Structures are given as C-alpha cells and as structure tokens.
Amino acid sequence: MNAVTSGSDPAAGPRDAPAGDLVVTDAVIHATPSRTIRGDLWAYRGRITHAGPQVGAVQPDAEVIPAGGAAVVPLLVDSAVRALPEGRRGAFDLVPGNPATFAVIGDRVTESRIRRMLVVQPGDLLAAVVAGQVEARRGRPTRPAGSGVSDDDARRWHGAWHDPGRDMTQHLLPGGRYTETRDGRRDAWTGSYWVCEDRITYFDDTGFWAFGQLVDGVLHHAGFILRRT
Known part of the structure; x- marks a missing residue:
C-alpha cells in the first residue's frame, strides 16, 4: 500500500507529502x-x-x-x-x-x-x-494512570488474568494500577498501566516500560498468555 498523499486527503501537507498529525x-x-x-x-x-x-x-x-x-x-x-x-x-x-x-x-x-x-x-x-x-x-x-477508561474498557480489562503454564496472575485494578502474583508470591511486580483499544502499556514500579495486546479475549504480554479468571 502506498503512502497517503495530499491528493487523497485534504488535511495533508504540501503537494506530494503524506498527511501527518x-x-x-x-x-x-x-x-x-x-x-x-x-x-x-x-x-x-x-x-x-x-x-x-x-x-x-x-x-x-x-x-x-x-x-x-x-x-x-x-x-x-x-x-x-x-x-x-x-x-x-x-x-x-x-x-x-x-x-x-x-x-x-x-x-x-x-x-x-x-x-x-x-x-x-x-x-x-x-x-x-x-x-x-x-x-x-x-x-x-503523558496522562494519569486510569484516565480515559470507558465502561467498555473496564469490562474488557479490569480483573484477574492468569497464565497457568507459568503460574502468573496479573490483576488489572480500577484506577490504573496492576499487581502480579508469581509462583504464589503476591505483589511480585506492581505498577501503573494504560489501555487504548486492544493495547496495554505498563510502567512498573521498579522502573521499566512493557507492552501487551488483547486478541480474542486473551492477553498477550512478554511471553505470557493470560486469560480472565
């Protein structure tokens, strides 16, 4: 597929430039x-x-x-x-x-x-x-954790997600906080998260960013395959 050009979108820039916000x-x-x-x-x-x-x-x-x-x-x-x-x-x-x-x-x-x-x-x-x-x-x-969450987002994301193969449960809490239980150890990892469409962005309290995606009701994140419990 070719780039969108100014000839195909009125919001595009100069001639032959693509549209870009x-x-x-x-x-x-x-x-x-x-x-x-x-x-x-x-x-x-x-x-x-x-x-x-x-x-x-x-x-x-x-x-x-x-x-x-x-x-x-x-x-x-x-x-x-x-x-x-x-x-x-x-x-x-x-x-x-x-x-x-x-x-x-x-x-x-x-x-x-x-x-x-x-x-x-x-x-x-x-x-x-x-x-x-x-x-x-x-x-x-760029925005506070938990902001911009619709009722539909809450239904899709909030709750406990479990990967039995790796003994990990991730709790996505209202307000934009998460906590993970690993090998029976509660709060093994904690941090903030943001959701947008089918994507989730994590910022761990220990100081790193990570990412995940929801596909057909299954949450994929860093090798984990998590389902709602």
Missing part, C-alpha cells in the same frame, strides 16, 4: 522486526501514512518526535501474532495503512527483543504510541 523524524524504522528503513514515519488519525525517506514539510500543528537515529519498532508479541489468521499477521508492520502503534527506543534493538519481550528503561524510551496516541514521551507517561 504525528511525525517521527530521522529514525531507523523497523517496518518488520527484521527489516529496517531509514527516514521518517508519518501518521494521521491513528494510521501510518508514510514510512521511509523524508517527504515534504511537516504541518505546523503536527506533533513531532525527533528520533535522531533512534529505532522505531512495532509493538507486538509473538504469541499475539501467531493467534491471528495468517493473512492478518502483517497488521503489526509499520507500513502505510496499518495502525500507528510503535515505540521509539534510543538503545540497541534486536529482532528477538522486538518479538519476544520488549522491555524498555525510561531513559531509553523516547515515545510509546498506540493508534496514534502518545502514551509516553521521554520515559514519562
């Missing part, structure tokens, strides 16, 4: 976990419109994230990818038309790290973006 500049873009492109990533209304060499001028009202050569990586978990039909597994790729859901990371990022367990220290997280919404910037959340 969010633009990441000068990045190493992991279009897939194994394939990279150097350039800019543009998004409009939560969807990627361009990923590649610099194009046109950024609109004055666009939110700009200067990457300075940092990596832009898709937010995915291998188990969530495998849970989708084969024809939909490219839905996580950072290509035009797909959701603008990614992290901008300042340290080294390998394919294995992207696929299996993306955990990021605050000093290395330039931004975390879900469906075009910036959830974290410069290692800090």
Whole structure:
C-alpha cells in the first residue's frame, strides 16, 4: 500500500507529502522486526501514512518526535501474532495503512527483543504510541494512570488474568494500577498501566516500560498468555 498523499486527503501537507498529525523524524524504522528503513514515519488519525525517506514539510500543528537515529519498532508479541489468521499477521508492520502503534527506543534493538519481550528503561524510551496516541514521551507517561477508561474498557480489562503454564496472575485494578502474583508470591511486580483499544502499556514500579495486546479475549504480554479468571 502506498503512502497517503495530499491528493487523497485534504488535511495533508504540501503537494506530494503524506498527511501527518504525528511525525517521527530521522529514525531507523523497523517496518518488520527484521527489516529496517531509514527516514521518517508519518501518521494521521491513528494510521501510518508514510514510512521511509523524508517527504515534504511537516504541518505546523503536527506533533513531532525527533528520533535522531533512534529505532522505531512495532509493538507486538509473538504469541499475539501467531493467534491471528495468517493473512492478518502483517497488521503489526509499520507500513502505510496499518495502525500507528510503535515505540521509539534510543538503545540497541534486536529482532528477538522486538518479538519476544520488549522491555524498555525510561531513559531509553523516547515515545510509546498506540493508534496514534502518545502514551509516553521521554520515559514519562503523558496522562494519569486510569484516565480515559470507558465502561467498555473496564469490562474488557479490569480483573484477574492468569497464565497457568507459568503460574502468573496479573490483576488489572480500577484506577490504573496492576499487581502480579508469581509462583504464589503476591505483589511480585506492581505498577501503573494504560489501555487504548486492544493495547496495554505498563510502567512498573521498579522502573521499566512493557507492552501487551488483547486478541480474542486473551492477553498477550512478554511471553505470557493470560486469560480472565
């Protein structure tokens, strides 16, 4: 799919430039976990419109994230990818038309790290973006934990989630806090979380960011496959 251009969207910038209300500049873009492109990533209304060499001028009202050569990586978990039909597994790729859901990371990022367990220290997280919404910037959340949660969100997310194979239960509490029980040890990990559509972003009290996704009622996070109890 080609980038959206000014000829196809009235909100686009100068001629031949894609539409962009969010633009990441000068990045190493992991279009897939194994394939990279150097350039800019543009998004409009939560969807990627361009990923590649610099194009046109950024609109004055666009939110700009200067990457300075940092990596832009898709937010995915291998188990969530495998849970989708084969024809939909490219839905996580950072290509035009797909959701603008990614992290901008300042340290080294390998394919294995992207696929299996993306955990990021605050000093290395330039931004975390879900469906075009910036959830974290410069290692800090952009909104209070628990904010913007609708009744539907509460029904989908709040409660206890259990992975029996790894003896882990994650409790997503109203108010945007979580606690995990591991191997019978309560409060083994605690922190804050934010939800947006089918994605969850965690900031642990010990000082790291992590990510997960809900697929068909199953929560996939850092190798865990969790179901509501």
